[in-house]
Amino acid sequence: MATNEFYVPDLCRVRAVFLLLVTSELLVLVLAIVQAEQGWIDWNYFGLLSLFVQWTTLTSAALICLLRARLARMSVSAATAIIVAIVLLDVLAFSLFADSVLHPEAGVAVWQGVAKKLLLALLIVLMVLRYFYLQHQWQQQREAEMQAHLASLQARIQPHFLFNSMNTIASLIAINPDRAEEAVLDLSELFRASLRTGDQLIPLSRELALCQRYLAIEGLRLGERLKLDWQIEGGLDQQAIPPLTLQPLVENAIYHGIQPRPEGGTVRIEAQARGDFVYLLVQNPKPEQNSHQHDGNRMALANIKSRLQALFGEPAVLKHSHQNNVYTVTLRLPRQKADERKTPRPTSQRKANRDQP
Structure with missing residues (x-):
């Protein structure tokens, strides 16, 4: 072992x-x-x-x-x-x-004292090793339960995202079939990445690529109303992050901060390292007071918190705040690397491949 x-x-x-x-x-x-x-x-x-x-x-x-x-x-x-x-x-x-x-x-008495010490040491070390063994078994059981819990949370997020994406594509079919076809291609590549559930943690670069594919679909629907501001610090490509963590936050920003506003707005996505932590920020215009709460996204946020607690414990934090008409969701992760064996294809390569038969 x-x-x-x-x-x-x-x-x-x-x-x-x-x-x-x-x-x-x-x-x-x-x-x-x-x-x-x-x-x-x-x-x-x-x-x-x-x-x-x-x-x-x-x-x-x-x-x-x-x-x-x-x-x-x-x-x-x-x-x-x-x-x-x-x-x-x-x-x-x-x-x-x-x-x-x-x-x-002391003579013979020395060996009697030594025998007593050996017997006492034997009893103590056996009790300590028994405690270590039971503690190890409990930890393995806890990790197995966590694996099952994470798989359940992951399975909940995927149908939720598929539902919203298909609604977007359905709204495009009548008004622009070509763009609807392009959105279907984006969605197929998006799910090719998101359905890889073998890893609990993936590199931040893969999660950002997932967000780009999602934003490409939403950009077709919202057009110029959706503006993006990417502020990604270098050197964070291999930062470990649970899959489908940042994408639901971006989805929240669009549904609450951009979609209800006729003039649209800017979604800012930021990643920076400070000390032993990496901070991810998603900002959007403050939602309207009368905007209805999106149940699916509320569930996604709850799932993100559960997964972060299961994987990282207390060092990982998810919080939100309002300031100067800007709604901000902040995600703090312990700084660590994730193993990455396959690198997602860049957007330019994906678009080039669409033109091939």
Whole structure:
């Protein structure tokens, strides 16, 4: 299995080691309280046992960290047995060293103390590994449920978009059949891209190409009423984004900000990187107060929020605001790259191919 599928967390990370140290120190505190014959705690016992446990924990974590790639390729039982052996050998070595320094004349009693430490270490490491295993199983189940949830949300968006696009084409058939045919070609290429549901995350360049195809269809219907302002910062082509995330926001901008206005307006699409995040903005003229709410787009926004929470968690944010008669939807994504194997054809190439038989 891959290292990210191994049930033992990566002990090379500071946070994981810190949690181990804190947990082991709490256990030492409990043992020191139980050991105390007078007062609440035996401080001498607490100090010596803390030193022993911390050194054992750190060295065992370091060894498991170095061997993690190999352990991940083994079966769960084999990896567990090796981890237990590492910890017990570590405890044995430190026990013999500590007892030889503190109790050089103890004799047989030394081995009795070592045996007790080994038994206690065995019980503790088995409980910790059991916790790691159950936590890993829970995480895998959660990811499987998230996959199913994302697939369901994706399936809801596609019929919604198809319904609106077909309405656009239907409105063009009577007044301009040639443009209606062109819109059908745009729609076919649009769905060739949007129906690729194998990836949870796609490059921003592919999502922007999807928006361009959609805007080409709407541009045929709205004509000069629809103006576009693209402000896309360079170097963001491979930014990871869930598919069909930006397109519903652009659709909202047209249906609420452009379509109700006889004079039309400008839709501004902006992408820029700031620190560890990438910000996507979709702006349009402020919708009229009496404009009816588009149920499909409201559902799309709810789906976008759900998908962002499922994929990115709290770092991803979707919010909207009104200022100076401008309605703005802001999308914040953690900055990360998506794997891209196929690059969409540019618009100029698509139009050239239409003229070919």
